[in-house]
Amino acid sequence: MRAVVLKDFGRPLEIEDVPDPILGTGEVIVDVAAAPVLSYADEVFSGARRYLLPTPVVPGCGAIGRVREVGPDATRLKPGDWVFCDPTVRSRDDALMPDIVLQGWSARGEGGQKLQGYHRDGPFAERVRVPTENAVPIGDIDPADAGLWCAVNTLLIAYGGLLAMELRAGENLLVSGATGNFGSAATLTALAMGARCVVAPGRNEAVLADLDRRFGRRVAPVVLTGDAARDGEAMRAAAPGAIDAVLDFLPPSVGASVARTAIMAVRPYGRAVLMGGVGMLGGEDLALPYPWIMRNLVTVRGQWMYPREAVAGMVGLVRAGLLSLSHFAVTEFALDDVNDAVAHAAANAGPFRLTVLKP
Structure with a gap:
């Protein structure tokens, strides 16, 4: 051959x-x-x-x-x-x-x-x-x-993170790194799974505008400024209610402080799943505050790839017409x-x- x-x-x-x-x-x-x-x-x-x-x-x-x-x-x-x-x-x-x-x-x-x-x-x-x-x-x-x-190859990785956090229909999700390949795939997949709203922070205003055009009111774009306090407040304000979960897909080139700001926008009892590359090129550690995690009962977990059964689930979303590959x-x-x-x-x-x- x-x-x-x-x-x-x-x-x-x-x-x-x-x-x-x-x-x-x-x-x-x-x-x-x-x-x-x-x-x-x-x-x-x-x-x-x-x-x-x-x-x-x-x-x-x-x-x-x-x-x-x-x-x-x-x-x-x-x-x-x-x-x-x-x-x-x-x-x-x-x-x-x-x-x-x-x-x-x-x-x-x-x-x-x-x-x-x-x-x-x-x-x-x-x-x-x-x-x-x-x-x-x-x-x-x-x-x-x-x-x-x-x-499906790209969508499955995003789906793996959403399954890991047990995303429920009607919840508000924040996708940190929403303007990248996997982040945008996570946005599409989360909406197909019934997310009420996906908060999409990023610096690329053209991509954020495109997400808004594709998905309308169910996506809330947030232009990041680099000011942690200001950005955190903007992310929380963009959601139609508390942010239930955060999925991080930031690349290795992005500093840990950006990831930390997004993760800490989650509500008490919320969940965060880490799937990006922060820290892989060195630099500052993520350093989430111990008291904040403990007192707010926040769940933080890592996820790499996806479970075997995710493929059948993804095919089901496509076949049901809930997720369109035409994007x-x-x-x-x-x-x-x-x-x-x-x-x-x-x-x-x-x-x-x-x-x-x-x-």
Whole structure:
């Protein structure tokens, strides 16, 4: 089969003929119809992000495709089924603390690297081998819409945070980092789940205006000034009532004080979920006040990716018409043009923009 190969970090991606993946028990072979090219893929392939990804490797992170072969232990999947290839692969020998790898993308820890040694190659290829549980049915789709369905890859991460905080219909949510890829996806998903209002703070006034245009009165944009006291008051005032929960998607380039101001806008008994990159480049610690958390009974938790059942829930939101993928603008590239696709994804990063590779 034809595949994209990263020979080494810092080198252009190459197209090669590589052996077809070999099916094993507990696995599925999928014909890849479309695979998202993440906006920061250039930073991964250049080595700037220092991801644990052994080379040479067929990269990629998630895909939409059709089942080609199933293993002997598959009871529901069959050839021809449309599936989302979930890149979040979990080890099967520790249900309490499974090791996790993003297939074709990254690993963490010794266990993750061991798992990556087997589930290594990703979906920038004509075919990909994934664990059976990672080939999640999405129902029949028009093949022309496969690229659009790649939006699920981004939406699921936002959905994971909303599930972690147990967002309820009618609640007011604050999305810290609402003008970014994941923050805007969180806004869309929260509204689909029935949020009364999403408070959307940010500095990019054009993106805030676009969120207002798309979602109307159910989104409350707040232009940040950099003054913590003033910004905190503005966020609380923007909501039609107390802010029940905060979801943080701020990137590593943003200081901890910005995240802290947003989190502390939550009401007593409220919840905050951290999914961003604050502190990953060094700098000030988040430093939430102990007395404030304790006396206000605030719950703060971290969340990375999403639980397995989230994929079925996300597909349900789309199929029910509660969440429209039409918000995403998709630009598609052929396999031979993968380096152009990576450059395009970097240059066109932003809310509701999607770059897709179509093997």
